[in-house]
Amino acid sequence: MRIAAGDPQGLWEAAGRLDDLIEDLRRHQRCVLSGVSTALARWSGASSIVFAQAAAGHRSDATAAIGQLTRATRATKAYADALETAQTQETTLTLRHESLTTQLRTVQRDLRLPTDPVTRADDERELHRVFADLRVVQRELEDLQRQVTLARRHYQSELSASKPPMMVWDKGLRYAGIGKTYWSLLKKGAATVKLWTTSRALAKAPRGADVTKLLAAYQASVKTLQSTPPWMAPFSRLAANPALGKLGRATGIAGAIAAARPGWKDMQTGGGYGGVRGYITGQAGVAEVAGVILTRTKNPWAIGAGGLFVTAWAVTKAVNRTIDDPSLLTSVGGVGTLVGKTLDDLDESGQLGVGAIALRELARKRVNPWPPALPKLSWPKPPFPVNPLPDLRLRCGPVRPVLPALPIGPIPGFPVYGGPMRCGPVAPVLR
Amino acid sequence: MGYSVTPDDLQRSSKALRRSATRVVSTPGQARWAFGKIEVACGDPACAGVAAALAGSWADALAALSDTALGLGGATFAAGTAYAGADGVVATAVGTAS
Incomplete structure (x- = not known):
């Protein structure tokens, strides 16, 4: 098998075609x-402003595309x-190797x-x-092999970084969305x-105890949970739809x-x-x-372990990249490329959301059973209805009347939620 | 008429823009061909995989770019036609139309 397999002529032709394409885009600009x-x-x-903006956006897209294609x-x-x-070099060295092997046999x-x-x-x-x-x-052939491997890894790295700029923007939005989640x-x-x-x-607190701090924490939690914007309610109801859940599982x-395909490929090759x-x-x-299989389970610890397994795989790939091209560590751009490729x-x-799934499952375990069974109240019955706590499976439940479950009346200095309660607790993430 | 840009200028410009946009329409195919060639010629499975992925994504991205280019060309053409029409009406009204 050849060390420097490949068709340089074909690559020159491809580069020439890309040059033509870049020239076309420049002319168009x-x-x-x-x-x-x-x-x-x-x-x-007004329409001229819209036109000018569209043209400016178009030119900017073309400029970015030209940069990446270049x-x-x-x-x-x-x-x-x-x-x-x-x-x-390989041809020369192979010929020399064959000649020396013939000489060796003769000697x-x-x-x-006798x-x-x-x-x-x-x-x-x-x-x-x-x-x-x-x-x-043989040493020279080994050196050549190393040089070719290095050139290939460098080329692969450069090609990977030459994605269309529109994709880079999409990726940025995607990462921002994951961060928000x-x-x-x-x-x-x-x-x-x-x-x-x-x-x-609160339910366990003895009669007459000072529960001001507990109530403050309770009210603050309720406030946080109710902070989901109302416009999200239809989306959350849609997400909790059983039919959509089945589709999500499929x-x-x-x-x-x-998700398992890259690992499977590494297993084979x-x-x-x-x-x-x-x-x-x-x-x-x-x-x-x-790791991918483990992260598909319901157990938060198994999900966490799966995330670690996949992270170990990603780190191995990053180490391989660094060994192939040590110059990645010598510049800020190189380190950025390395981090970007690991991400x-x-x-x-499919691992960037795993931490979120593990957190959700941990929260579910921690608050099990939900809603918490309120023990028999040691206080007099409050002058308002004690509502059941919202269903954890829904981000936004049906409109509920008055206050959430509180075994005591409103506290001065804290906001009273007298209006309909629009949203329940933690957002579900469908699989 | 003291126009610094005549209707003819605008129509010429819109024609040029549309011709250029039509040329940009061929770029997705060129990108697909070039990256496809790299996939075959690079001699390394990893590079070939990246090139194959790039062939598809660049073709999509340039197709979107050429759509915008055609839209701009169309808008300039429409503007040029309307401008020429308005100019003709004004010119006729002031009696300078031939």
């Missing part, structure tokens, strides 16, 4: 600029060049023939020389747990298969590495597949 300037010279009013073209040319040089045959001691000594010296030359050629879960999950513990503490299975690195990468692939790995295996 100039044309848009000229056309828009002409159109706007005597055109005023990066891909530059990387392709550099790789084609490296591959061409490597193939020439070994000569050594087997001859005088002087000729034998010459043959032995020749044998040592051929062996030494062969070792040098975490924030919401942390805030509302903590409020749910607090509500549960304080309601139990897509969850398909998602699990897709060892990530393209040989020796110890190939073995470790293969085992990391096993961990990824196991991509985690995202590809």
Whole structure:
């Protein structure tokens, strides 16, 4: 098998086509600029502003696309060049290796023939020389292999970074959405747990005890849980629909298969590495597949363990990348690329939301049973109805009357929730 | 008529923009071909996988870009036509139309 496999000519052709494409986009940009300037010279009013904005957005998209395509073209040319040089070197070294192997066979045959001691000594010296030359050629071939692997990893890294800018924007939005989910879960999950513990503490409090702090915590939790904007209510009701739940489970299975695919590939191929690195990468692939399965369970600890397994796999990939291209660690851009690609790995295996799922399951376990069974009240019956606590499965339950379950009247200084209660506790995340 | 930009200028410009937009329509195919070629020629399964993914995503992204380009071309053409019409009406009204 060739060390420098590949078709440099094909790569040059592809780079040429990308150059043509970039030129087309540049020409188009100039044309848009000229056309828009002409159109706007005597055109005023609201529609002209909309037109100008659309044109500016279009030019900006084209500029970003040109930048990313230029990066891909530059990387392709550099790789084609490296591959061409490597193939020439490989041909030379392979020919030399074949010649030395033939010489070796000849000398070994000569050594087997009966001859005088002087000729034998010459043959032995020749044998040592051929062996030494062969070792040098083999070392050079190994060096070449390393250089080609490095060039390939670098090219792969550059290509991966040459995604369309529109995708980069989508990814940014996606990460922002995931961040928002975490924030919401942390805030509302903590409020749910607090509500549960304080309601139990309040119910158990002896008659006449000072419960001001407990009530403050209770009211604060209720306030946090009620802070979901009303416009989200229809979405939450839709999310709690049983039919949608079944659809969610079905897509969850398909998602699990897709998420386990990168690990499965590493299991089969060892990530393209040989020796110890190939073995470790293969085992990391096993961990990824196991992690994806574990994160599909209901147990928060199993989900957490699954998340750790997949993180270990992503870290192994990051280490492999760093060994392949140590320059990644020498610049801020390189470190950013490394972090970005590790995040991509985690995202590809569906793990960025795992922490959120584990938190939700932990909150569910912590507040089990929900709603908490209120013990027999030691206080007089409050002058308002004691409502059942909202269903944990729904973010926004039906409109409920007056106050949430409080075994005591309103406290001065704290807001009284006299209006309809629109939203319940922690947001569900459908699988 | 003291126009710094004549209707002819605008129509010429809109034609150029539409021609340019039509050229941009071919870019998704070019990108797909180029990245497909890289997939075949790079000689490394990992690079081939990345190139295959890029072929699809660049084709989609450039298709969206060419849609916007066609929209802009159409808008400029409509503006040019309306402008020329208005200019003709004004020119006729002041008796300078031939």
